[in-house]
Amino acid sequence: MKLERSSPVTASRKSPSGILGFDEITGGGLPRGRTTLVAGGPGCGKTIFALQFLVNGAKEFGEPGIFVAFEEESRRITANAESFGWPLTQLRRSRLLFVDAQPKLDLTQSGDFDLCGMLAGLALQAKQIKARRIVFDALDMVLALLPDLAARRREVYRLHDWLMAHDLTCIFTLKSGVGEPTFTSPQPYGFMQFMVDCSVILSHSVVHGVSQRNLRVQKYRGSSFDENESPFVIGDTGFNVAISRILGQLDAKVTQERVSSGVKRLDTMLGGGYYRAATVLITGVPGTAKTTLSGAFAEAACRRGERTMIVSFDSDGSEVIRNLASVGIKLERFAKSRLLRVVSARTITGSAEACLVRIKALAVAHRARCLVIDPVSSLSNSGSEVRAHGVAERLIDWSKSDRITLVCTSLLNEIEGQAVGDSALHISTLADTWIHLNYLVQAGERNRGMSIIKSRGTAHSNQVRELILSNAGVTLADIFTAGGEVLMGTMRWEKESAERVAKEVSEVAGKLKLVTLDAQQAELQVRLKAVQTELVAKQVEKTLLASTTASRKAVTLRGSVRMRELRGGDAPRRK
Amino acid sequence: MTAASRQAMYKFRLFVAADTLNSAQAASNLHALCKAHLAGRHEIEVVDVFKDPKRALAEGVRMTPTLLKLSPGPVRRIVGTLADVARVMQTLGLDAEAA
Structure with a gap:
């Protein structure tokens, strides 16, 4: 229980009520004596x-x-x-x-x-x-x-x-x-x-x-207090006053630890995954695989051995498990070993505040470290929007202070392209990471695109990726842009195969060229050798020729001298 | 009203809070009433809740002054200064007698 939060100085003048939230509002409880x-x-x-x-x-x-x-x-x-x-x-x-x-x-x-x-x-x-x-x-x-x-x-x-x-x-x-x-x-x-x-x-x-219950401290002599109306719920353990973070309260401890989103490439896109104790919002029109993406997160958490809870406003717990199994997200064994708890929140009635209290109580009872709320926009369906916003704020505040990694999905109105509950919940501004899923209808196909709109404290990819669901799991694929158009689905596949063929052709052509060049080089080398040999032969021939010419000259000279001597007619020529 | 009750002894227990104004008034009102209607056949026990809180607790007395009529007949409990004589008489079953 959060009973020892007040400082000892004020506690001595105040009598702690031990009522969740009330002691925070009054800074320690009721006036003593x-x-x-x-x-x-x-x-x-x-x-x-x-x-x-x-x-x-x-x-x-x-x-x-x-x-x-x-x-x-x-x-x-x-x-x-x-x-x-x-x-x-x-x-x-x-x-x-x-x-x-x-x-x-x-x-x-x-x-x-x-x-x-x-x-x-x-x-x-x-x-x-x-x-x-x-x-x-x-x-x-x-x-x-x-x-x-x-x-x-x-x-x-x-x-x-x-x-x-x-x-x-x-x-x-x-x-x-x-x-x-x-x-x-x-x-x-x-x-x-x-x-x-x-x-x-x-x-x-x-x-x-x-139904909406409110508590307000009207006066408190000699003490400051939170003057606003605070919603409260009478829950299973009694009074529970909802409070937002009060100024001066300690900030929740932050961490550098990352937890996997359950999709490998998404982790890479986020620089390693979601932050521990972060709030992740997944928005999208119906059928864009919001539940699947949050299910992948839950599965990854269970694989790490972390206690996880899924709160589904849409379907029954067993339905969630069955549906996710069809895309390779196997939660059944975790549910059996009680590591995972799937709660159907369709039965939770009452104000958003009451819902939050119930969810909190369940999460605390389950000692959940990872929590999925699908979709969180359901909270705004009951009661006034202002309240619902406060609820979303407190939900995030609570999950952060309890160091619970929270993944919420939120439904978007397909026609208006606006979040159904988002305008009321304003959760997108509070969330640390916001992933948006949408359809791209093109060439008679409807494909799922995924983009990271924001991710605080993380360098993240700016690219839209295609989200592919198969019975082997959830994967992300690069999308092709051609002529300023984004290609997805079979068009992407076609483009991919066309590229593959083109690549193969060019590879083969390259190899062929290399072989030809090798052959030409070899031929030239052979020719070069032949010419070099010929050159040597010519040089030898030339030398030979020079020497024979010289000796013949000498012989001829000697011959004529001898002839003249023999003839004796002329005197030997002096030089 | 039967002849028996006409002869009966009236037992009262008056719980007072020290000498507060209400209690003093109740005591004097009770004495006056008894003198007028129950002369010679009444007993009054006065209990000060501050001196004897255990008895007040045992009797479930929360408000002072409280008058208990213990007998005859059913126990009656009257809270207040007993200023409204007619009402007190009626509660004690003395109205018919007085008439």
Whole structure:
């Protein structure tokens, strides 16, 4: 429980209620040793609020309490409260006392009276159990018997003084009409609003046919508090006040850890996957495989051994598992081993707030680390849009602070191309990653395209990819753009095969060319060798020729000299 | 009204809160009533809730002053100053007697 959140300084002046959300609103609980007025119409939860304050005090904070019932018999109150699982029987032995103070039916009244008798008895009982807290439930029942306003006022102040003297933290519950007191129509117990140190107003209204409960702290002497109306739900464990993050509250711890989206290429596109504890929004028109994509995430989470919960507003749990199995997402064994819980939320009725509380409770009970809500836009279907937005905000806030990775799908209106619930939920601005799925109708085909619209803190691919579902699973394919047009489906396939053929042809042609060139090179080399050989031969021939010419010249010269000598006619020529 | 009840002893127990105005008024109203209608056949026990809160608890007395008529007949409980004599007489079953 989130009980130790308040700082020790304020806690000493405040009495923690232990009611989810309420202690955050008031910064620690009700004013200690003072009186608090809880007012509201019938069925607002005044008694439950007051009783829970006592039960938590006795159970969690070691402050025994007394419950003074003026209207309902305490037996009935405890019987009703048993359904919240509070250990009343155990607490009643020593730490929780119920006092029946209903005016007796056979009582005759004659003239003015006071409440001293009750206070004398209570003083004794408070001493016996060392009570620190006290609740006067439906005080108006006994006040109504008093003859005039002055007497009522006197008794309330008597009570107030008595409480102060005994240092008890007190809650008065009081029925109030519709709306708040105004100057023109003061409420009969308006003076109490001024007397008490803290005033809490509970209301229960119907907005667009949906029940809506609100809690508002009207005043709190000597303390700051959240002044807005906060929706609340009376859930399985009692009161649950919805609060948004209050300024100054610690931020949730961030992490660099990535978790797989269940689709390998999508992980790559996102730079490794979704961030742990991130909120992922998948939008798209009906049938664009939003559920499938979120199912892939769930499967991947289960494979990692993380406890996962799928909340489906569209189909039953078993249907979800069967349908996802058709695209190779096998969740059945995880569901069997209870690692995965599939919840059909079609049966959850009530306001968006109530839905959120139920989902939270289920997720906490399942200890889910990964959560899929399909589609989250269903939340905005019930109740007012403003509320639904607050719900989405709190959903994300909660999942972040509990470090739950949340994948929501959201339906888009096909005709308008706008998110059905998105305008109400504004979840797209809050989500960390937004993946959009759409159809591309072309050449008589409808193909699924996927793009990442945003992904905070992550470099992500800007390209549209084609999402292909087969019984082997979910894959992403590159898409082709040709002449400014995006090709998908069979056109992409055709284009792909055409490219493949063209590539093969060009490869073959290349190889052929290489072979030809090799041959030519070899031929040239052979020719080069031949020519070189010939050149050598020629050179040899030329040398030979030169030498024979020289020797012949010499021989000829020598011959003519000899001839002349033989003839003896001429004198030998001198040079 | 039977003859028996006419003779019966009236037993009262009055729970008061110390000497608060309401309680003092109730006590004096009760004494006046008894003197007028039940002279010599009444008993009044006054219990101060502050001095004896256990008895107040045991009797389930929340509001003071509270008058209990213990006998004769069924126990009756009247809360307040007992200022409305006619109403008190009626509750105690004394109206017929007075008439």
